[in-house]
Amino acid sequence: MTSDITTPATQPVHWDLHYDIHLGETWSRFMDGLREQRILANECGSCARVFVPPQAYCESCFEPVTAWRELPSEGVLEVFTVAWHGFRGGPTPPYAIGGIRLDGASTLLMHWVVGAEFSETGDVRAALPFGTRVRAVWSQERTGQILDIAHFEPVD
Numbered sequence: 001m002t003s004d005i006t007t008p009a010t011q012p013v014h015w016d017l018h019y020d021i022h023l024g025e026t027w028s029r030f031m032d033g034l035r036e037q038r039i040l041a042n043e044c045g046s047c048a049r050v051f052v053p054p055q056a057y058c059e060s061c062f063e064p065v066t067a068w069r070e071l072p073s074e075g076v077l078e079v080f081t082v083a084w085h086g087f088r089g090g091p092t093p094p095y096a097i098g099g100i101r102l103d104g105a106s107t108l109l110m111h112w113v114v115g116a117e118f119s120e121t122g123d124v125r126a127a128l129p130f131g132t133r134v135r136a137v138w139s140q141e142r143t144g145q146i147l148d149i150a151h152f153e154p155v156d
């Protein structure tokens with residue numbers, strides 16, 4: 001038996017979209033802080049969890065989160081994966097994509113971590129052990145967006 005369809009058809013598609021996202025009051029305040037090299041978190045008045053990035057509502061209490069504080073730009077790398085291939089606008093690979101618990105935070109901030117010496121044949125945890133302290137490296141030009149922190153790097 002034969003079929004009229006021999007191979008699924010494909011067509012090349014290119015999307016290059018530019019659009020604006022409304023950040024809302026909470027994230028706008030966070031981004032304004034980044035422009036000034038300040039990492040702003042907010043704290044739930046009911047359970048005292050400290051969110052960074054900040055949240056408009058506490059995910060545990062469902063209460064509005066309105067108390068703000070500045071956190072240090074250092075913390076502990078708690079989870080990560082290694083990117084071996086780069087993409088437009090990203091760091092030069094290999095680099096880590098990590099969850100960083102800034103000192104005083106209850107949540108993890110996801111960001112790029114560079115500066116570790118990864119080898120494809122080596123143990124990535126040897127290059128970036130759990131509990132590694134990292135610090136934010138600020139971009140020279142800041143425009144109020146998450147990449148105002150260029151990346152994080154291990155603290156010597």
Ligand SMILES: [Zn+2]
Nearest residue numbers: 044047058061
């Ligand atoms: Zn809460």
